Amino acid sequence: MTKSKHPETIVLHAGHRKDATTNAVAVPIYQTTSYQFDSTEHAANLFGLKAFGNIYTRIMNPTTDVLEQRLAAIEGGVAALAVSSGQAASALAVQNIARTGDNIVSSTDLYGGTWNLFANTFKDMGIEVRFVDPKDPEAFAKATDAKTRAYYAETLPNPKLRVFPIKEVADIGRKLGVPLIMDNTAAPILCKPFEHGAAIIVYSTTKYIGGHGTSIGGAIVDGGNFDWEKHAERFPGLNQPDPSYHGAVWTQAVKPLGPIAYIIKARVTLLRDLGAAMSPFNAFQFIQGLETLPLRMREHCRNAQAVAEFLNGHPSVTKVIHPGFMEGEEKRRAQAYLKGGLGGLVGFEIKGGAAAGRKFIDALELFYHVANIGDARSLAIHPASTTHSQLSPEEQLKTGVSDSYVRLSVGLEHIDDILGDLRQALDQATGAKKAAE
Secondary structure, X not given: OOOOOOHHHHHHHOOOOOOOXXXXXXXXXXXXXXXXXXXXXXXXXXXXXXOOOOOEOOOOOHHHHHHHHHHHXXXXXXEEEEEOOHHHHHHHHHHOOOOOOOEEEEXXXXXXXXXXXXXXHXXXXXXXXXXXXXXXXXXXXXXXXXXEEEEEEEOOOOOOOOOOOHHHHHHHXXXXXXXXXXXXXXXXXXXXXXHHOOOEEEEEOOOOOXXXXXXXXXXXXXXXXXXXXXXXXXXXHHHOOEHHHOOEOHHHHOHHHOOOHHHHHHHHHHHHHXXXXXXXXXXXXXXXXXXXXXXXXXXXXXXXXXXXXHHHOOOOEEEEEOHHHOOHHHHHHHHHHOOOOOOOEEEEEEOOHHHHHHHHHHHOOOOEEOOOOOOOOOEEEOHHHOOOOOOOHHHHHHHOOOOOEEEEEOOOOOHHHHHHHHHHHHHHHHOHHHHHO
C-alpha cells in the first residue's frame, strides 16, 4: 500500500493487508495463549531479543499487533503497546521510567481515576506526583528537580475541557531532559501530540477508539522522538543493565531496530511482569472501531458544538464548558491543537446546584447515564457524585468539578433528538416549563 498520511486511509490499511495463511482481508482473531517455536534455537533467540516474534499472548499477539501498528501509524509514532485498560496505560507509561523516590509533574486537569492513581496509589509505591495548574506552563519547570522523570497531562482534559499547552510544556521538558506524556483519549484524530513535542501518548481505547461501549482497553504510543541516552542520569532503567532481563541495556539492546527502547522495555518487563494484557477479542473490537473513527469524530464534534450552542442560550444553564466557548489563551490553545473539530464533550452548570443536576440526569430519556465517554450513543453523568466522588471537595474543584456540573458525551443520534431530550430534562430539573406557563 502507498504510504498515506491521511487518517481515513491509515485506520483501514496500516499493519494488515491480508492474512498470510488464508488470504482473509479482515484481521483474524488469534485467540491463543501461546505459539509453537520452530526450534530450541528459535525459542532462545526470541527470549534473548535476537529475533522478534510471538512468545505468549500476555506479551504479544498477532491481532493485537495490527491494532498497535495502526495506532502508531495514526499518531506518527514508532511503535505502540496495547494493554488491558486506559488506567493500565497511564500507570505503565509512568512506571516504565519512574521508580521509588522519583517524581513526575502532572497537570491538575485530570480524569478523577487518574488523579486517584497519582495522588494515592503512586504515593504508596513511592512515586511522588506534583500537581500544577497548566494555565502557567512555567509551573512545570518550577516543580522539576533531578528526580523528575516525566510530565503528564490530558490533551482535552475531562471535565475542564481546557486544552493543554502541549508545545509550551514539551519545549520546557526538552530543555530539562523531561519527556511529556499526553493522554489523548478525548481527542483522537483531532490532535497529534507528537507534532507538538510530546514524547509518549496514552489512550483509553475504551472511549472513542472503540466507540461502541463493548470493550475495555488502553494503549501507549512511543513517539521515538526523545533521546533517552542523552539524559541517561534521569532514566537508569533504560540506560543501565536491567537485572530482570539478563542485564539488557535497553537503549543499546534495541538500537539496531530504531528508537524503540521505551516501548520495548514496557512490553518485555512491565507487561510481562504485571500482566495487564489486552485480550485478542478486544483488540479485534478496537480495530473495528478504528475503521470509522475519523468519520465518527467529525459527527461527534458537529453535534457537540450544536449542543453547546443550545445550552448557552438556555435560561436554566449558568455556564457552558466547551472549547468553542473559551476565551483568550484558552481559545488560542483550542484552535492551535484541535484540528477538524473541538471534541465530543460538553460540560455545563445548571441552576439549582447538585439537586437540579441529579434531577436532570434522572429525567433524561435518550441519553444514557453511564460512567464512560466516546460511545456512538449520547451519555451523561454528574461527576461530583460519581466519577470524581472519591476526591475531596478541594480536589474536585481543582479538576474542574462543581456540585452543579454535568458532563455530556454527545453521540451520533440526530441532533434534533439530542436537543429535544436535553430540553425536556432541563425543564423537569428546574421547573422552567412550569414557570413559563
